[in-house]
Amino acid sequence: MQSSIHDLPNEVLLIIFKWAFIYTHNHKILPQTTTYYPDFQFLHIATLVCKNWSNLTRLAPILWTDLRIYVDEKTTSLSRIQTYLDLSLDLPLDLHVLRHTYTHDSIDLDETLRCGVVIDMLIPHFRRRRIINFNVLHSSSLPSIHREFRGHAPHLI
Numbered sequence: 782m783q784s785s786i787h788d789l790p791n792e793v794l795l796i797i798f799k800w801a802f803i804y805t806h807n808h809k810i811l812p813q814t815t816t817y818y819p820d821f822q823f824l825h826i827a828t829l830v831c832k833n834w835s836n837l838t839r840l841a842p843i844l845w846t847d848l849r850i851y852v853d854e855k856t857t858s859l860s861r862i863q864t865y866l867d868l869s870l871d872l873p874l875d876l877h878v879l880r881h882t883y884t885h886d887s888i889d890l891d892e893t894l895r896c897g898v899v900i901d902m903l904i905p906h907f908r909r910r911r912i913i914n915f916n917v918l919h920s921s922s923l924p925s926i927h928r929e930f931r932g933h934a935p936h937l938i
Contacts, residue, residue, distance in 0.1 A: 873936035
């Protein structure tokens with residue numbers, strides 16, 4: 782009798798998902814790959830395998846704590862950002878606001894506006910930040926430390 786990964790109980794799959802996420806996240810296995818394939822993150826891959834796996838990921842808030850938000854011409858949708866914020870519940874967040882590498886040579890006069898929209902969306906969640914990383918073209922795209930970074934951030938490293 783043959784078995785497949787789809788024969789595993791959901792509880793076991795969730796444990797595997799969590800360990801895979803933690804391992805790839807802590808060991809930074811995919812940074813070079815994510816440069817070329819920005820959605821090549823464990824969560825994205827798991828949600829594409831099948832409907833069951835996609836549904837299971839929604840039961841594991843830790844899988845939704847690594848937000849990679851692109852603010853170039855191919856911007857991450859606000860609904861996708863909101864999905865991550867909602868499904869991560871109240872866990873600490875690793876926030877990466879960045880550009881796709883192939884856009885670093887562009888001028889992009891609208892980057893500051895797009896970053897402003899994202900920052901406004903993230904402000905209520907800044908207390909949850911564990912890591913915050915901005916890799917953008919313009920210093921005007923960066924958040925104001927005085928305005929946006931006020932308050933206690935117990936998880937910040």
